[in-house]
Amino acid sequence: xxxxxSLAIDYEAFRNExxxxxxxxxxxxxxxxxxxxxxxxxxEMLSWQTILYxxxxxxPNWPKEYGGTGWDLRRRHIFDxxxxxxxxxxxxxxxxxHIAPVLIEFGTHxxxxxxxxxxxxxxxxxxxxxxxxxxxxxxxxxxxxxVREGDEYVVNGQKIWTTGAHEADMMYALVRTSRGTRKQDGxxxxxxxxxxxxLTVRPIRTIDGxxxxxxxxxxxxRVPVANRIGEEGKAWAYGKFLLSHERLGGANVAPxxxxxxxxxxxxxxxxxxxxxxxxxxxxxxxxxxxxxxIQGVRALGRHxxxxxxxxxxLGTVSSVIxxxxxxxxxxxxxxxxxxxxxxxxxxxxxxxxxxxxxxEQGVEWLHNFLHGRARTIYGGSSEVQKNLLAKSLFGA
Amino acid sequence: xxxxxxxxxxGDLFDSAARFAAAYDTRxxxxxxxxxxxxxxxxxxxELTALGWPSVAIPEAAGGAGGGLGDVAALVExxxxxxxxLPLASVIGVGPILLAGAGDAGRPLLAGIAAGTHRxxxxxxxxxxxSAGSPMTAxxxxxxxxxxxxxxxxxxxPDATHVLVGCTVEGEAVMLxxxxxxxxxxxxxxxxxxxxxxxxxxxxxxxxxKGTILARGRDxxxxxxxxxxxxxxxxCVEAVAAMGALLGQTIRYLNERVQFDAPLSTFQVLRHKVAxxxxxxxxxxxxxxxxxxxxxxxxxxxxxxxxxxxxxxxxASRRFAAATIQLHGxxxxxxxxxxxxxxxxxxxxxxxxGGAAFHEAxxxxxxxxxxxxx
Numbered sequence: 001x002x003x004x005x006s007l008a009i010d011y012e013a014f015r016n017e018x019x020x021x022x023x024x025x026x027x028x029x030x031x032x033x034x035x036x037x038x039x040x041x042x043x044e045m046l047s048w049q050t051i052l053y054x055x056x057x058x059x060p061n062w063p064k065e066y067g068g069t070g071w072d073l074r075r076r077h078i079f080d081x082x083x084x085x086x087x088x089x090x091x092x093x094x095x096x097x098h099i100a101p102v103l104i105e106f107g108t109h110x111x112x113x114x115x116x117x118x119x120x121x122x123x124x125x126x127x128x129x130x131x132x133x134x135x136x137x138x139x140x141x142x143x144x145x146x147v148r149e150g151d152e153y154v155v156n157g158q159k160i161w162t163t164g165a166h167e168a169d170m171m172y173a174l175v176r177t178s179r180g181t182r183k184q185d186g187x188x189x190x191x192x193x194x195x196x197x198x199l200t201v202r203p204i205r206t207i208d209g210x211x212x213x214x215x216x217x218x219x220x221x222r223v224p225v226a227n228r229i230g231e232e233g234k235a236w237a238y239g240k241f242l243l244s245h246e247r248l249g250g251a252n253v254a255p256x257x258x259x260x261x262x263x264x265x266x267x268x269x270x271x272x273x274x275x276x277x278x279x280x281x282x283x284x285x286x287x288x289x290x291x292x293x294i295q296g297v298r299a300l301g302r303h304x305x306x307x308x309x310x311x312x313x314l315g316t317v318s319s320v321i322x323x324x325x326x327x328x329x330x331x332x333x334x335x336x337x338x339x340x341x342x343x344x345x346x347x348x349x350x351x352x353x354x355x356x357x358x359x360e361q362g363v364e365w366l367h368n369f370l371h372g373r374a375r376t377i378y379g380g381s382s383e384v385q386k387n388l389l390a391k392s393l394f395g396a
Numbered sequence: 397x398x399x400x401x402x403x404x405x406x407g408d409l410f411d412s413a414a415r416f417a418a419a420y421d422t423r424x425x426x427x428x429x430x431x432x433x434x435x436x437x438x439x440x441x442x443e444l445t446a447l448g449w450p451s452v453a454i455p456e457a458a459g460g461a462g463g464g465l466g467d468v469a470a471l472v473e474x475x476x477x478x479x480x481x482l483p484l485a486s487v488i489g490v491g492p493i494l495l496a497g498a499g500d501a502g503r504p505l506l507a508g509i510a511a512g513t514h515r516x517x518x519x520x521x522x523x524x525x526x527s528a529g530s531p532m533t534a535x536x537x538x539x540x541x542x543x544x545x546x547x548x549x550x551x552x553x554p555d556a557t558h559v560l561v562g563c564t565v566e567g568e569a570v571m572l573x574x575x576x577x578x579x580x581x582x583x584x585x586x587x588x589x590x591x592x593x594x595x596x597x598x599x600x601x602x603x604x605x606k607g608t609i610l611a612r613g614r615d616x617x618x619x620x621x622x623x624x625x626x627x628x629x630x631x632c633v634e635a636v637a638a639m640g641a642l643l644g645q646t647i648r649y650l651n652e653r654v655q656f657d658a659p660l661s662t663f664q665v666l667r668h669k670v671a672x673x674x675x676x677x678x679x680x681x682x683x684x685x686x687x688x689x690x691x692x693x694x695x696x697x698x699x700x701x702x703x704x705x706x707x708x709x710x711x712a713s714r715r716f717a718a719a720t721i722q723l724h725g726x727x728x729x730x731x732x733x734x735x736x737x738x739x740x741x742x743x744x745x746x747x748x749x750g751g752a753a754f755h756e757a758x759x760x761x762x763x764x765x766x767x768x769x770x
Contacts, residue, residue, distance in 0.1 A: 284760070285756060288704065288707060288708075288756060288759055289707070289708050289711070291704055292683070292704040292705060292707060292708030292709075293679055293708065295683050295686070295701060295704055295705070296678075296679035296680055296681075296682045296683030296686075297679055297682070298686075299682035299683055299685060299686035300678065300679065300682040302686070303682060303685070317678070320674070320675050320678045320679070323675050324675060324678075324679055383668070385671075386667070386668045386671035386672070387664075387667070387668075387671075389671040389674055389675070390664075390667035390668065390670060390671045392399075393398060393399045393643075393647055393667075393670055393671065393674055394398055394399075394647060394650070394651060394661045394667065394670075395397050395398040395399075395651075396661075
């Protein structure tokens with residue numbers, strides 16, 4: 001799929017086409033929100049999705065037969081990179097990039113017909129029900145149970161850190177339907193409407209003071225068996241499929257490059273009246289080092305994509321990219337904190353105005369720093385990535 | 397199977413240099429006397445001259461092999477895997493690029509290098525001038541340059557015949573050529589922290605250097621700038637090669653060494669430290685390979701990318717060396733270990749072809765403008 005016609009494709013022309021579209025079709029207020037590091041929710045993501053869908057770009061990573069673009073890996077990468085460069089919002093990734101590929105691979109005809117088109121049109125918002133209080137990095141320890149009763153499963157238990165559950169219409173969840181010799185066995189994937197009776201969403205106010213994630217409780221929630229993906233007890237394999245499908249998500253370093261540019265601009269603005277200060281010089285130095293590292297991780301991403309295109313083994317590069325990208329994001333977050341901290345740390349919240357995205361100019365850099373702590377945890381924590389690398393490096 | 401670094405520039409040149417350097421490193425490690433070491437390096441230089449390495453980057457018209465920077469990088473990378481104590485990058489890479497700025501005037505010297513009759517050390521101001529002590533200054537007296545102060549730490553081939561000096565005299569770029577026994581200057585030799593031979597030149601209070609001008613003007617200025625950047629780039633190549641080799645040595649050591657009844661490689665804290673080093677290595681390796689591609693392509697020369705790389709890789713090399721010394725047991729790191737020589741090679745990286753302050757100043761002066769091809 002990636003090699004047959006790639007020689008005939010003018011990738012630079014494609015990049016220009018994407019850039020032109022982004023700059024002319026992405027609403028200014030959306031781009032401004034991205035530039036301003038504002039929190040984006042369902043409305044912003046879905047409204048951008050409907051615009052992309054109208055142009056035939058609703059699902060860059062889906063095959064054409066399901067309404068996707070059918071693009072090769074290089075074009076998908078260029079699309080992601082260019083959209084980020086143009087400060088466009090991310091697409092509803094949990095629907096389009098996480099559950100949709102699993103549905104396409106393992107779902108029934110009816111499931112595909114029911115769920116894929118609304119995702120594409122930006123009509124239904126999805127969330128992921130994986131983590132539990134006792135199952136984070138060690139996901140296979142999950143305990144939320146699903147017991148079959150006739151044509152339904154009865155689900156009981158709790159999910160946690162569920163991003164966007166408070167705005168979602170549907171959840172794809174991993175639940176335990178049996179206990180096997182391996183804890184990875186007996187896990188099943190269900191698609192659960194968020195308005196199901198017995199399902200409760202409670203907000204978690206995260207360290208940044210904002211409402212991004214939730215607890216989700218299941219109290220005898222009844223889910224039709226028709227909502228099961230693939231076979232009962234085999235969902236661990238679907239999760240691994242998803243990981244392999246998205247293993248180079250971090251290869252898109254455009255968000256890093258944009259954050260670098262924003263950080264540089266902000267630091268220059270913040271220290272406009274004290275360009276000779278030692279603090280300013282220190283911040284600039286740290287930005288240069290970050291830029292150098294980004295130069296490397298960008299090259300790593302390009303090399304990895306070429307490796308996939310040419311069917312060369314990837315090895316551990318996805319772990320390296322994940323570690324580098326998440327650390328670099330945090331480095332830039334930290335520079336942001338150091339730059340504005342003296343001015344806004346003492347004015348984190350304005351009494352009398354608790355609206356999201358309200359507050360002192362520059363406070364978004366504090367939110368970013370705090371929220372960004374999770375970058376080295378979600379998507380495979382740094383410690384897990386290092387375990388994987390060490391196993392490969394030491395041969396055991 | 398445990399980690400083994402893959403070359404960035406694989407091929408015969410890399411393989412040949414890696415074998416050559418490993419063989420001489422084993423012999424050099426046994427010698428403590430500076431005199432004996434100098435003799436061995438002289439033997440090594442004769443052998444590599446016979447192999448044609450000094451002519452690799454010299455144009456065919458001047459009797460060279462007409463190779464490119466990629467060929468030089470392959471040799472330099474291969475040799476760096478054993479921390480070769482030879483000034484390959486500066487002599488076979490930087491020197492010919494500097495001489496190219498002299499046009500026809502430089503051709504006989506290039507031919508001499510290619511033929512193996514000339515061994516030329518290349519000094520560049522301000523890279524080899526020190527801000528402390530007596531930094532070099534230059535004025536014109538008529539058409540004759542008058543130099544004061546000196547240059548330090550110029551990498552020097554064994555038994556050098558000449559010293560090439562790229563500098564600025566009252567704002568004009570000038571290339572001077574001195575014989576290595578020129579009595580108007582005092583020459584002093586040292587061994588660097590990574591055992592490479594270096595040369596200091598002292599011109600004293602004010603020395604008129606009649607007959608030393610090889611070339612002057614804009615082309616010379618361009619050649620000095622290009623040579624500085626190529627020197628910085630090849631240093632980055634060496635640093636990454638040394639990191640890869642040192643990582644391999646460290647992993648082998650941790651797999652073999654038993655403490656508390658278990659191989660050190662079974663302790664998670666050490667495994668994670670090694671993983672951290674691998675991430676640093678992987679990032680820098682990709683950065684250098686990308687720069688090599690950009691340098692080889694016809695699009696714009698990656699000035700900003702090169703400065704960024706050298707700025708970052710210096711400090712990263714020092715941290716890498718310190719971490720691997722710790723992983724080897726710190727005080728147990730002896731001179732006889734290849735790992736110690738690789739670590740010392742890395743410690744030197746920060747001070748070659750411009751330190752952090754040098755490249756930072758260049759980046760600041762250039763502003764926030766990315767390379768055209770980046």
